[in-house]
Structures are given as C-alpha cells and as structure tokens.
Amino acid sequence: MSILNIHDLHVQVESDAGVREILRGVDLTIESGQTHAIMGPNGSGKSTLAYTIAGHPKYTVTQGSITLDGVDVVSMTVDERARAGLFLAMQYPVEVPGVSVSNFLRTSVTAIRGEAPKLRDWLKELKAAMAALSVDPKFAERNVNEGFSGGERKRHEILQLDLLRPRFAVLDETDSGLDVDALKVVAEGVNRVREATDIGVLLITHTTRLLREIPAEFVHVFVDGRIVADGGPELADEIEASGYERFLGAPATS
Amino acid sequence: MTVIADAPVAGAPTGREEAWRFTPIARLRGLHDSVEGAVGAQVAVVTSPVAAFAHVSTDSLPAASGPIEWPAALARAASTQSGVLTIPAHSDSAVPTRVTVTGTGADSTVLTHLVIVAERGSRSVVVITHEGSITLSANIEIQVGDGADLTVISIHDWANDSVHLGRQHAVLGRDARFRSLIATLGGDVVRIVPTVEYSAPGGDAELLGVFFAEAGQHIEHRLLVDHSQPHCRSSVAYKGALQGDGAHSVWIGDVIIRADAVGTETYEINRNLLLTEGARADSVPNLEIETGNVASAGHASTTGRFDDEQLFYLQARGIDPETARRLVVRGFFAELVSRIADDEVAAHIIGSIEEKLGDAPLDEGTI
Numbered sequence: 102m103s104i105l106n107i108h109d110l111h112v113q114v115e116s117d118a119g120v121r122e123i124l125r126g127v128d129l130t131i132e133s134g135q136t137h138a139i140m141g142p143n144g145s146g147k148s149t150l151a152y153t154i155a156g157h158p159k160y161t162v163t164q165g166s167i168t169l170d171g172v173d174v175v176s177m178t179v180d181e182r183a184r185a186g187l188f189l190a191m192q193y194p195v196e197v198p199g200v201s202v203s204n205f206l207r208t209s210v211t212a213i214r215g216e217a218p219k220l221r222d223w224l225k226e227l228k229a230a231m232a233a234l235s236v237d238p239k240f241a242e243r244n245v246n247e248g249f250s251g252g253e254r255k256r257h258e259i260l261q262l263d264l265l266r267p268r269f270a271v272l273d274e275t276d277s278g279l280d281v282d283a284l285k286v287v288a289e290g291v292n293r294v295r296e297a298t299d300i301g302v303l304l305i306t307h308t309t310r311l312l313r314e315i316p317a318e319f320v321h322v323f324v325d326g327r328i329v330a331d332g333g334p335e336l337a338d339e340i341e342a343s344g345y346e347r348f349l350g351a352p353a354t355s
Numbered sequence: 356m357t358v359i360a361d362a363p364v365a366g367a368p369t370g371r372e373e374a375w376r377f378t379p380i381a382r383l384r385g386l387h388d389s390v391e392g393a394v395g396a397q398v399a400v401v402t403s404p405v406a407a408f409a410h411v412s413t414d415s416l417p418a419a420s421g422p423i424e425w426p427a428a429l430a431r432a433a434s435t436q437s438g439v440l441t442i443p444a445h446s447d448s449a450v451p452t453r454v455t456v457t458g459t460g461a462d463s464t465v466l467t468h469l470v471i472v473a474e475r476g477s478r479s480v481v482v483i484t485h486e487g488s489i490t491l492s493a494n495i496e497i498q499v500g501d502g503a504d505l506t507v508i509s510i511h512d513w514a515n516d517s518v519h520l521g522r523q524h525a526v527l528g529r530d531a532r533f534r535s536l537i538a539t540l541g542g543d544v545v546r547i548v549p550t551v552e553y554s555a556p557g558g559d560a561e562l563l564g565v566f567f568a569e570a571g572q573h574i575e576h577r578l579l580v581d582h583s584q585p586h587c588r589s590s591v592a593y594k595g596a597l598q599g600d601g602a603h604s605v606w607i608g609d610v611i612i613r614a615d616a617v618g619t620e621t622y623e624i625n626r627n628l629l630l631t632e633g634a635r636a637d638s639v640p641n642l643e644i645e646t647g648n649v650a651s652a653g654h655a656s657t658t659g660r661f662d663d664e665q666l667f668y669l670q671a672r673g674i675d676p677e678t679a680r681r682l683v684v685r686g687f688f689a690e691l692v693s694r695i696a697d698d699e700v701a702a703h704i705i706g707s708i709e710e711k712l713g714d715a716p717l718d719e720g721t722i
C-alpha cells in the first residue's frame with residue numbers, strides 16, 4: 102500500500118504580472134485503491150495542484166510538503182516523479198511535433214518500467230490497449246497530440262495511464278470536451294486500471310457526469326487555493342444542484 | 356521581386372548582394388575573391404560497383420552550365436583536374452558508389468571539381484562524404500541522362516573550423532529522375548548552392564536536405580530549381596535544427612517556372628527547429644511563375660521551438676530531458692533522411708546529429 106500525502110501546500114507562480122500565491126495551504130491524503138474527486142470553481146487552483154504534484158517548473162512550492170510513502174516529492178525532477186509512480190492526465194496535453202505516438206509510448210514505457218519491452222510483446226500490448234480505448238491504430242504513427250481533437254487527446258492520456266500503470270494518477274478534467282460515448286470509453290479505461298491495480302486516483306472535475314462512471318468515495322471542494330469541504334458522493338450531488346455559493350469564503354478544512 | 360534566376364553578379368561578392376547578404380564574408384578566409392595558392396584535393400573514390408572514375412583536365416570539359424556565382428567560377432577555372440565519375444548506360448546497381456573528401460587542416464585552401472555523369476537508363480546511388488578540417492571551394496556537376504535515375508547523397512560532416520563553399524548543379528534529361536540528399540552537420544561557415552535545370556521534358560527532381568547548426572556556426576543552403584521544360588516535377592524539403600548562441604542557418608528556396616514549362620509540378624518546404632535560445636533560422640521560399648498553366652505549385656516554411664511545455668510533457672511520462680531532446684530531434688529528421696538514405700547512411704547522419712546534441716549543456720528550463 103502507498104500513500105500520497107499533501108500537507109499545508111503553498112504554491113506560487115511567477116508571471117509577467119508578478120509573483121502570485123495560488124495554493125494557500127492544501128491538505129490531502131490519498132491511499133492506494135482510493136478514488137478522490139476535487140470540484141471547484143474556475144481559477145480556484147485545481148490544475149495548479151495537479152501541475153505541482155507533477156513538478157511543472159512554473160510552480161514553486163513555498164511552504165508545506167508532498168510525500169510519496171514518506172519520501173519527499175518536491176525535490177524530485179519531473180521525470181523522477183513519473184518513474185516513482187505519479188501520473189498526470191493533463192487538462193491541455195501539448196503537441197510534440199516530430200515524435201510519433203508509438204515511439205513516444207515505447208520510450209515512456211521503457212523509462213517507467215526500467216527496461217525496454219520486447220518489440221513483439223510491445224506491439225501486441227499497444228494494439229490491445231489502443232483497441233480497448235477505441236483509438237484508431239493509425240494514431241500510432243501520428244505525432245503526439247498533433248492535430249488531435251480535444252477528445253482524442255484525452256483518450257491518448259488515458260491510453261498512457263493504462264500502459265504506464267502508475268501508483269497514483271491525477272486526472273485533470275479528463276471528462277471535459279468528451280461526448281457521451283467517449284466519456285464511457287475513457288471511464289471504462291480508468292476503471293480497468295482501478296480494477297487491475299491498487300492505483301489511487303484523484304479526479305478533478307466540474308460535473309458529476311464522470312463521477313457516475315468512476316465512483317469516488319471522497320469528494321473535496323476546492324475554493325481559492327484550498328480545500329474548504331470534504332465529504333462523500335453526496336457532496337458532489339449538492340454542488341451539481343446548488344453550485345459553490347455556500348463554500349465561498351469558507352475557511353479551510355483540517 | 357527580382358528575377359531569381361538572373362545571371363549572378365560578376366566580381367567578388369561584398370556581402371551587399373541579395374545572394375550574399377546573409378553570408379559572413381569575412382569568415383570565408385578569402386574564398387569569395389581569390390583561390391590563389393589553392394591545392395586541388397584528390398577526390399577519393401572508395402567503392403565503385405559500376406561507375407568508372409577518371410581524372411581529366413578541366414579544360415577538356417564543356418563550360419559550366421546553369422548559373423554560377425563568382426567564387427564557384429573562380430574555383431572551377433583554377434581546378435586544373437576534374438574527377439569524372441561515369442555511370443554506364445543501362446547499368447543498375449543498388450550498391451552505392453562511395454566518394455570521400457577529407458580535409459587535413461583549415462589553413463590550406465582546397466579546390467575540388469567532381470563531375471557525375473549518369474548515362475541514359477542507368478540507375479545508381481552516389482554517396483559523397485566530407486570529413487575533417489578544411490577550407491574548400493567545391494564544384495559538383497551532375498548530368499542525369501535520358502531515363503536515368505540517380506541519387507546523390509552529400510554528407511558534410513566537417514570539423515568545427517571548416518569553411519566550405521559548394522556548388523552542386525544538376526541537369527536532367529528526358530524523363531530523368533534525380534534525387535539528392537544534402538546533410539550539412541557542421542563547420543564554421545558552410546554555404547551550399549544546389550541548382551537544378553531540365554534539358555528536356557519529363558524530369559523529376561527530389562531535393563532533400565537536413566542541417567544542424569551549433570553555436571557560432573553559419574550553415575546556408577540556397578536552392579534554385581529552374582523549370583524551363585514542360586511537364587517536369589520538383590519537390591524540395593529541407594529540415595534544420597539549431598542549438599547554441601549565434602547558431603545561424605539560412606535556407607533560400609528559389610523555384611522559377613518559365614513560360615514554356617507548362618504542366619509543372621513543384622512543392623518546396625523548409626522546417627526549422629530551434630533547440631535553444633540565441634539561435635536564428637532565416638528561411639525564404641521564392642516561387643516565380645511565368646506561365647498560366649502549372650499543374651501544381653506551392654511552398655511552406657516554418658520555424659518552431661522545442662519548448663518547455665513539450666519537455667515537461669515528455670518528462671512527465673518518465674523520459675529524462677536528454678532522451679526527450681533526442682527523441683524530438685530524431686523524430687524531426689528521421690522521416691526525411693530515410694526517404695532517400697539506406698540504413699547505414701541514415702544511421703551515420705542521425706548518429707552524427709545525436710552526438711552534437713550532447714554538446715549543449717541542458718540548463719534548467721530551456722533545452
């Protein structure tokens with residue numbers, strides 16, 4: 102069993118407009134096998150939390166800690182975090198021109214598993230994983246995310262989740278921009294990984310649409326850079342019905 | 356716009372001419388205006404499955420055809436001997452003819468003149484490898500006979516102090532096919548001028564190039580495809596990557612479709628990838644059409660950066676920064692190189708580029 106622990110996390114970003122604190126004391130603990138959901142208004146800092154866990158260089162941790170089984174994550178490089186078992190399905194996956202999906206995935210799988218899969222096994226594995234997510238086999242030869250539609254990018258993220266089998270995955274609005282069928286396919290993909298491994302999942306979402314497909318036992322409300330309410334699935338339903346109004350201006354939990 | 360295929364200006368370039376405005380003339384070690392004291396290097400033919408190779412007096416060859424710039428004309432006139440590689444009519448060889456030009460020091464000026472004659476109906480590949488340290492003014496003249504199919508791969512893998520002015524002119528006969536791959540992988544100043552003309556209808560030229568410019572290097576390719584015959588094709592694709600402060604590449608793609616060249620098909624593209632800050636890629640495609648009856652004509656040019664977001668994405672999937680950069684650069688070049696080169700030549704080109712990738716320190720943030 103593994104534990105991802107986020108404690109009193111303060112994060113700032115430097116932009117042309119100056120330095121700004123975006124996360125203002127986040128506390129969150131996720132254990133293997135658990136599924137958590139974070140809901141919060143636009144601009145409240147959800148993606149910032151996701152990027153900070155993954156180690157994006159734009160975000161600086163000024164206070165608090167992130168640990169994986171007690172080991173400091175903040176001092177790890179981005180690739181070290183991934184190899185340690187952290188995964189982020191991005192809200193806006195970027196294009197990487199010149200790098201084919203198949204080459205990218207094989208390089209990534211090699212890095213994460215510590216050895217290159219045998220070519221024959223790998224081709225089989227990739228084919229099966231793509232088929233399971235209804236990804237056209239032709240995508241293997243396309244460049245990473247280049248010209249992918251929004252939905253195709255999200256599917257490509259979950260394809261990676263499936264191949265990399267991380268210990269903890271943060272899914273940043275993986276549901277947004279997906280049509281009804283695609284949402285089902287993507288949710289099934291996530292659920293397959295949840296069933297096959299004891300992955301811990303953090304879903305960032307705006308609606309209960311995804312939560313109906315991927316049930317989360319823990320729901321957290323995120324406002325203005327911190328978690329202001331914790332609960333179960335009923336909290337998500339309440340937000341869907343009545344919005345965030347009652348949480349605005351609330352003090353942080355914990 | 357000027358007529359791009361105008362005869363070049365007579366006299367040594369000063370740097371103010373349109374065709375020389377990007378070139379750092381002062382770093383040419385005088386090659387632009389004098390080749391006095393130059394030695395004619397022996398071009399060594401390493402393997403030649405079918406081609407015959409002979410040294411002949413340059414005077415015995417016909418005058419240069421096509422546009423020729425002053426420094427190239429100087430070098431041609433001063434090259435008393437020319438190497439002539441003749442591929443016999445209707446011969447067919449998958450084994451490449453290998454030619455090497457090896458520099459032994461940048462302080463002496465070297466001239467080479469190589470003529471490649473692919474006789475009618477022949478099919479062959481010539482690989483010319485340039486290595487070492489040199490100050491070189493080189494002429495390569497290529498004749499692709501009627502129905503012949505010739506591939507010429509020129510690899511310029513010079514030491515960092517080399518200076519190289521090169522002209523490579525090809526004349527395509529009826530239904531001839533000419534494929535060229537030029538890989539310029541280093542040198543202080545390298546300026547290559549590949550030009551193509553057609554002497555009869557039906558010719559097909561595919562001109563590919565890859566280049567890699569490191570800190571302080573000037574790598575320039577100026578192409579001219581002169582469509583004067585009906586129903587010919589040309590396709591030009593060059594890709595370059597740049598890394599380091601003051602790395603500078605210039606790509607000029609001139610294509611002219613003259614009034615008689617009806618039914619011409621042409622496309623040219625240049626893509627550049629900036630791997631670090633401080634590098635500059637100039638890219639100028641020019642298409643001049645004098646007939647109302649072309650089959651297709653187009654051009655494109657893009658210069659992009661391998662940016663922090665791409666690096667983050669690859670790293671977030673466990674890939675270390677060095678491998679990430681290798682992946683991006685390899686992917687960028689491999690597809691183009693493998694269109695023409697066999698595995699061995701492709702491995703040489705890509706391998707040489709990957710070696711250079713290791714030269715630049717990976718600093719935080721930028722790569």
Ligand SMILES: Nc1ncnc2c1ncn2[C@@H]1O[C@H](COP(=O)(O)OP(=O)(O)OP(=O)(O)O)[C@@H](O)[C@H]1O
Pocket residue numbers: 114115116123141142143144145146147148149150159192
């Ligand atoms: N790199 C950055 N530079 C400047 N400001 C940033 C940067 N990243 C985030 N911010 C700001 O921080 C705040 C939180 O952004 P974040 O993307 O984390 O919000 P979010 O909760 O994910 O919103 P959404 O629901 O719209 O995805 C916003 O005001 C945003 O403009």
Ligand SMILES: [Mg+2]
Pocket residue numbers: 147148149192273274
């Ligand atoms: Mg967001």
